[in-house]
Amino acid sequence: MSVKTTGCYSLLLQVSVLVTCWLSSCREEPAREVPDHPKLVEAILDSTNDLLNVGKVQESIHYLDSAFQQIPAPGPIDQWEKYNHKVNFYLNYDFNLKKARLNADSMTFILKGNEERYKTEYANAIFAKGHVLLAERRYAEAFKYYYDGRTFAHQHLDSCSYFEFTSKLGLVRYSQGQYLKAIPYLIQALSENATCKTDDRFNKYFSFRQSTLTAIALAYELAGMPDSAIYYYQKGLAFIDQNAHKYPERKNFIETSRGVIYGNLGGVYAEQHQDKEAEHYLKESITVNSNPDHDFQDAQTAKLKLAGLYVKQKRFNEAGELLDQLEAYLGKEGNNPTNENLRQRWYKVKWNYFDKTGQYQLAYPFIKKFQRAQDSVSKVSAGLRDIDMDAIFKDTEQQYKLALLKKDNELKTGYLTGFVVFSIMVVVILAGVWYSLRRSKELNNKLAQKNEQLQMALGSLEQSQQENTRIMKIVAHDLRNPIAAAVSIATLLLENDELQPADREMLGLMKTSSLHSLDMIADLLNMNITAEGLTKEPVEIHTLLRYCIDLLKFKSSEKNQMITLHTEEIVIPINREKIWRVISNIVVNAMKFSPEGSVINVALVDQQDAVLISVADHGIGIPENLRNKVFSMFTDAKRQGTSGEQSFGLGLAISRQIVEAHEGKIWFESNAGAGTTFYVELPKRR
Numbered sequence: 001m002s003v004k005t006t007g008c009y010s011l012l013l014q015v016s017v018l019v020t021c022w023l024s025s026c027r028e029e030p031a032r033e034v035p036d037h038p039k040l041v042e043a044i045l046d047s048t049n050d051l052l053n054v055g056k057v058q059e060s061i062h063y064l065d066s067a068f069q070q071i072p073a074p075g076p077i078d079q080w081e082k083y084n085h086k087v088n089f090y091l092n093y094d095f096n097l098k099k100a101r102l103n104a105d106s107m108t109f110i111l112k113g114n115e116e117r118y119k120t121e122y123a124n125a126i127f128a129k130g131h132v133l134l135a136e137r138r139y140a141e142a143f144k145y146y147y148d149g150r151t152f153a154h155q156h157l158d159s160c161s162y163f164e165f166t167s168k169l170g171l172v173r174y175s176q177g178q179y180l181k182a183i184p185y186l187i188q189a190l191s192e193n194a195t196c197k198t199d200d201r202f203n204k205y206f207s208f209r210q211s212t213l214t215a216i217a218l219a220y221e222l223a224g225m226p227d228s229a230i231y232y233y234q235k236g237l238a239f240i241d242q243n244a245h246k247y248p249e250r251k252n253f254i255e256t257s258r259g260v261i262y263g264n265l266g267g268v269y270a271e272q273h274q275d276k277e278a279e280h281y282l283k284e285s286i287t288v289n290s291n292p293d294h295d296f297q298d299a300q301t302a303k304l305k306l307a308g309l310y311v312k313q314k315r316f317n318e319a320g321e322l323l324d325q326l327e328a329y330l331g332k333e334g335n336n337p338t339n340e341n342l343r344q345r346w347y348k349v350k351w352n353y354f355d356k357t358g359q360y361q362l363a364y365p366f367i368k369k370f371q372r373a374q375d376s377v378s379k380v381s382a383g384l385r386d387i388d389m390d391a392i393f394k395d396t397e398q399q400y401k402l403a404l405l406k407k408d409n410e411l412k413t414g415y416l417t418g419f420v421v422f423s424i425m426v427v428v429i430l431a432g433v434w435y436s437l438r439r440s441k442e443l444n445n446k447l448a449q450k451n452e453q454l455q456m457a458l459g460s461l462e463q464s465q466q467e468n469t470r471i472m473k474i475v476a477h478d479l480r481n482p483i484a485a486a487v488s489i490a491t492l493l494l495e496n497d498e499l500q501p502a503d504r505e506m507l508g509l510m511k512t513s514s515l516h517s518l519d520m521i522a523d524l525l526n527m528n529i530t531a532e533g534l535t536k537e538p539v540e541i542h543t544l545l546r547y548c549i550d551l552l553k554f555k556s557s558e559k560n561q562m563i564t565l566h567t568e569e570i571v572i573p574i575n576r577e578k579i580w581r582v583i584s585n586i587v588v589n590a591m592k593f594s595p596e597g598s599v600i601n602v603a604l605v606d607q608q609d610a611v612l613i614s615v616a617d618h619g620i621g622i623p624e625n626l627r628n629k630v631f632s633m634f635t636d637a638k639r640q641g642t643s644g645e646q647s648f649g650l651g652l653a654i655s656r657q658i659v660e661a662h663e664g665k666i667w668f669e670s671n672a673g674a675g676t677t678f679y680v681e682l683p684k685r686r
Contacts, residue, residue, distance in 0.1 A: 036075030044068065045085060053256060053295045057093050061086075076110050080121050083107045087128045091135050100135065104128045120161055123153040127168055134172070146172060163192030167212060174215065179223035186216045202247050210236050210257055218264065226268050233265040256295045259288030263302035270309045282306040300329050301342060308349045316357055323350055344373035486510065534661050539574050541611060541682075542567035542604055548583045549602060552591070559596045559643060563587065567604040570611050572684050578658045579682070582666075585651035586615045586678045592641035593676070594619035609684055610664070616677040622670040630668070631656045655680075 044067040051060035068074065068082050083106040090100035107125040115122045130145035146169060153162035170185025190212055196204065217232035237258065244254045266281030282302050289299035303322045310319035323346070330343050347370035354363035490510050493499070549565050556563055583602075590600045594617045601616045620642065622630060630652050659666040663683050670676040 034073070034075045036077045037071055038077070040071060041078050041081050045081065048085065050252070050293060052089075052093065053297075054293055055296045061089055061094070076114070077118065077121065080107055080110050080118075080125075083110065084124065084128060087132065091131060097132065097136055100132050104132045116156075119152075119156040123149050123157065123162070123165060126152060127165065134175075143172075158195075159192040160196040163189045163195075164208070166192060167208075167215075171215065174219055177222075179219040183216055183219050183223075186212050186219070202250055206243055206247060206250075207253075210239055213239060214257075214261055214264065217261075221264070221268055221271075226272050229268050230265065233261050233268065236261050237265075252293045255288055255291075256298070259285045259294060259302075260298050262288065263298060263305065266302065267305045270305060270312075275309060275313060278309055279306065282309065297342075300326055304342060304345055304349060308352070311349060311353050311356055314356065316353065319349075319353055323353060340373075344370065347373060534575050534578070536573040536575055536662075538571050539576050539579070541570050541572055541574070541579075541613075544576060544580060545583060545602065545604055545613070548580055549587070552584065552587050555588070556591050556600070559591065559594075561591055561594060561596065561598055561600060563591075563600045563602060565602045565604075568606045570604065570606050570684075572611055572682060574662060574682060575658075579662070582655040582658050582680060583613065583615075585655045586680070589651060590615050590617035590619065590676070590678075592645045593617065593639070595642050607681075610681050611684065613680040613682070614677055616675065618675040621672040621674055621676050622668070623672050627670065631666075 048060045048064045083103045086103040087100050090096040111118050111122050126145055126149035130142045133142035150165055153165045167189035170182045173182035213232055213236035217229045221229035240258050262281045263285030266278045269278035285302035286299050289295045307319045307322035326346050347366050351363050351366035549563050598618050603614045605612045656666050665681045668678045
């Protein structure tokens with residue numbers, strides 16, 4: 001695809017195909033939920049454009065549709081690319097406004113809800129809608145869409161991304177015949193494109209820059225400034241020469257672009273009466289673009305210019321041959337809209353040919369056809385030429401500002417209304433607060449009196465509790481000596497081998513009951529342990545554990561149980577007697593609720609800020625319904641041991657008091673029927 005010296009509106013659409021089709025595949029690919037196929041789609045579009053370049057218009061659209069059907073689950077941008085190409089196709093090649101409008105709407109619809117995600121595509125979709133409205137001669141609406149697209153691009157894209165939109169606005173100026181006003185837009189687009197310093201991709205760099213240089217030259221040419229036009233044509237050729245080696249895979253496209261510039265440059269030289277240079281460049285253009293896979297249509301444009309040059313030089317045989325070739329081409333192509341400008345200019349050269357050869361009767365019909373075609377173009381472009389794009393942009397901007405001002409006023413009115421309502425609510429709330437404060441003051445006075453009474457009652461209860469505890473400990477302490485004496489007497493009597501069985505059984509029951517009573521007295525003496533009344537000293541905890549286990553081994557032998565101990569040498573500040581009591585309680589419980597012949601594992605582990613003692617048995621475990629009760633004082637979670645041992649339910653409750661008085665923690669893990677592990681964590685710090 002390349003830029004040609006065709007009519008104003010046709011040029012806008014054709015160059016728009018270049019800018020939109022080339023640049024739409026040059027975005028940064030955003031993250032997508034549905035995967036797209038950018039490389040595959042780019043290859044399909046390149047092949048489609050190649051078919052258009054060689055004049056295979058209908059084949060190109062059929063190929064596009066069939067190729068897209070082969071894409072497995074096309075993503076949103078895949079579909080957007082197809083709709084984008086079809087908009088330009090139905091505006092520029094197979095003129096069908098209904099289909100162009102449907103595809104432009106589809107471009108916007110496919111991005112609905114994802115405008116912020118696909119910013120470049122969304123801005124292009126807005127411009128595509130503007131192109132369709134322009135073709136429908138709804139100029140004011142079209143320019144509003146151009147304004148919206150440009151505004152969105154400037155707000156959301158950097159200069160490297162919105163140069164294409166600046167270029168499109170320049171082409172709109174061009175289509176209006178305002179060539180000198182179009183040039184600054186096109187030059188600015190080149191400047192913005194230059195900010196993509198590290199991006200030398202073919203479409204975004206080479207295609208855009210060479211086509212924009214050609215468009216600038218065309219604008220100067222049509223504005224009657226041939227020297228500037230020649231400068232930019234030569235600049236375009238120099239750009240191609242400098243960069244063609246970077247893209248060997250795009251040789252056909254590059255040669256086609258070179259041939260287009262040759263033809264345009266030959267046309268300018270012809271207008272300058274530099275016939276030798278004009279003929280050279282026009283023949284070069286025809287030679288290049290008449291080749292397969294090149295722009296055959298552009299070759300016909302160069303032939304028409306060369307025929308005009310031959311007519312001016314009175315080389316009528318050569319001119320007639322070229323005009324006949326063009327007539328055959330136009331007849332074959334029918335009413336293809338891309339050839340209408342070529343057909344109109346062919347009428348003019350044909351008229352000049354017959355006029356110069358003295359065939360005036362044959363010249364007259366071509367004069368009429370040329371005038372009718374020219375009038376038709378004038379009518380089409382008349383409304384467009386009269387539109388002031390800057391004025392519409394300014395008016396649209398003012399309308400947006402007025403809309404924002406109106407919305408701001410509505411917002412302020414809403415704020416004012418809200419403030420009034422809020423103020424009324426504040427007054428009501430303050431009145432309620434004042435009333436509540438008054439009531440609260442009265443209630444506070446009553447609560448203060450009640451609190452004073454409760455404090456007195458609590459003090460009395462605490463004093464009573466302390467006295468009860470003291471009395472209980474005195475009673476327990478005084479009971480321990482006679483009960484211990486009873487145990488000793490029973491033990492001595494049991495050593496007498498002459499005792500009758502009945503007497504021995506009675507003494508055994510007395511000894512067992514007395515031992516249970518001593519255990520209960522020991523628990524009672526250790527109740528209500530607090531940190532304030534606790535005396536600590538550095539203790540070798542591993543030695544303490546070993547002594548405790550050694551003493552309990554005699555008791556474990558009664559059930560043929562074995563106690564294992566794994567320790568590390570650690571010294572921590574504790575109350576030796578109390579911690580001894582905790583370990584003894586836990587190990588005795590493990591022995592009590594484990595079967596005969598089982599193993600009880602005791603371990604001491606050094607942690608960073610604490611020591612961890614674990615006692616693991618393989619006994620009957622703790623049922624789910626008792627797990628929240630085992631640490632409660634005077635709990636009903638009392639069970640007999642595996643050999644019928646009695647339990648008072650105080651040991652674990654007292655153990656927790658002792659551990660917490662040491663600022664430690666005690667907990668357990670248990671599987672009913674599989675065993676229980678108790679953990680005691682004691683801090684190392686004082």
